[in-house]
Amino acid sequence: MFTVLVFAMTAAGVVLPPALVQGWGRRLPGWMPAGGAWFGCMLLCARGFSGVADSVVRATGVLPHGLTGMTTEQVFGTAHPSTWARVASAATDVLFAVE
Template structure:
């Protein structure tokens, strides 16, 4: 009887400490599935812009960037699970912790930059945003629809959410004994 109660309490404590790792994994899985869907011609979530998906790389620097992103996808899938799965013990804790924080920072910067860029464009303070690019250069259309604009904002929010989740995964992982 005492064992069952203790076991249930420990399980509850462990689940409270591991949920960010699992939720981060779900987040990155959805992220990757959407990219696969878009690669096969899917359009949901991209708005109705003429050219929402960038073309394949053509220069060496673009190919290098492309493969760095692929590696980040792979690491971003493995790292959150490594914070909660037993096989994660075979990876140095410091590596997992730092990788989670890097994911957090990159995703928050990506989402936050999108919000800031959109703010400056929408208010007219910087007609080309902080990137210096016009809507036509970004989306392929000079005038974009509200649907495209909100799709872009939703993506920025999704990146920002991912950053928060990776930060929580790092925090809980670091504080777990």
């Protein structure tokens, strides 16, 4: 079921942007592409803000295992991630949040 959901979301992510700007997309009711775009933005923002919040509570020590309950080793694949891994992870979360 998860694979089907991911495939459907990927297909929508490929088809939706051209539908918003090309002529064939105007054949659809206006609420369909607009609603899909807003839903996609909400999902991306939720992912970004939850990632930022997880990083903040983990870095400040409020919740040493973050919001997910996962250790640093489980998150990064190593108990001592490089500075680059931490910066790349934080940048990815911020980019998703401001999407």
